[in-house]
Structures are given as C-alpha cells and as structure tokens.
Amino acid sequence: MNCDPSNTMMPAPCIVETGILVQKQDIRRILADLGRVRYVHIQDGKCHCQGEGYILEVFAEREQSTIIANHALYLNVYSFDYLEIKVSPTKETFFDLIQENRQLRLIPLSNPLQERENNHLSASAISAVLTEVLSAKLDAEMDDEGTLPF
Numbered sequence: 001m002n003c004d005p006s007n008t009m010m011p012a013p014c015i016v017e018t019g020i021l022v023q024k025q026d027i028r029r030i031l032a033d034l035g036r037v038r039y040v041h042i043q044d045g046k047c048h049c050q051g052e053g054y055i056l057e058v059f060a061e062r063e064q065s066t067i068i069a070n071h072a073l074y075l076n077v078y079s080f081d082y083l084e085i086k087v088s089p090t091k092e093t094f095f096d097l098i099q100e101n102r103q104l105r106l107i108p109l110s111n112p113l114q115e116r117e118n119n120h121l122s123a124s125a126i127s128a129v130l131t132e133v134l135s136a137k138l139d140a141e142m143d144d145e146g147t148l149p150f
Contacts, residue, residue, distance in 0.1 A: 021083045026079050031058040035110035042103040
C-alpha cells in the first residue's frame with residue numbers, strides 16, 4: 001500500500017451554477033454553447049461599450065485576437081486569465097471573462113435547451129431529406145442502367 005501523500009490524485013473540479021474556470025479547455029467548452037449574447041466590455045472599472053451579438057467562434061490560439069465587430073464574437077480563450085460564472089439576483093447566469101484590468105461580461109440571450117431541441121429537429125429533417133435524395137439517386141441509376149449500381 002502506497003501512503004505517499006504527494007502521490008494521491010485530486011479529483012477534477014466540479015462547478016455547479018457559480019465558480020471560476022482557469023483551464024482553457026473548460027472555458028472554451030462553456031463559451032461554445034452560449035450562442036446569442038449581450039456583452040459588456042469594462043476596462044479599469046468603466047464601461048467602454050456594450051451590445052448584442054452571436055458567438056461565431058471560440059478558439060485557443062496564443063497569436064490571435066478576440067474580436068467583437070458587426071454583432072459577431074470571435075473569442076480567444078487565451079485573451080483572458082479566467083472565466084467567472086455568476087448568477088444575477090434574478091437567477092440569470094452570466095459569464096465574466098477577466099484579464100487584468102479588463103472584463104468582458106457575456107449574458108446569454110438564447111437558451112441552450114431550446115437551441116439543442118431546434119438543432120435536433122433540424123438534424124432529423126436534414127437526415128430525412130438526405131435519405132430521400134439518396135433513394136431518388138439510386139432509383140435513377142437503376143432506371144438508367146437497368147441493374148443495381150453496386
């Protein structure tokens with residue numbers, strides 16, 4: 001039996017509703033599901049700008065910028081030191097990306113439960129159309145050749 005305390009494994013963090021994320025992969029995962037957001041850019045404690053947009057890309061590249069323009073958000077997790085998940089007094093979750101004296105607050109405007117439901121319906125609709133197209137193609141090939149194409 002090994003009793004070396006330096007050899008014990010710590011469990012992975014578990015964040016429920018509030019907390020701080022420092023791992024870039026965790027930050028990337030949570031941001032990728034946000035969709036439509038209201039953002040507030042605060043620097044040195046002063047609001048510099050705010051608006052609404054859609055998160056189009058979340059990435060981890062040390063040499064690329066986070067860009068917010070034309071209602072589109074391209075978020076680089078390396079632009080920030082950590083992400084803090086908070087809940088407002090009205091029970092709405094929001095996300096603060098922090099980097100020294102800069103804060104980018106993201107307030108979700110879309111619901112991931114509804115988004116996933118809509119995407120699931122869209123995926124099944126696409127699958128049905130694809131099945132019909134492939135079936136029609138197979139029928140056309142069989143008519144042209146008079147035999148099965150395989």
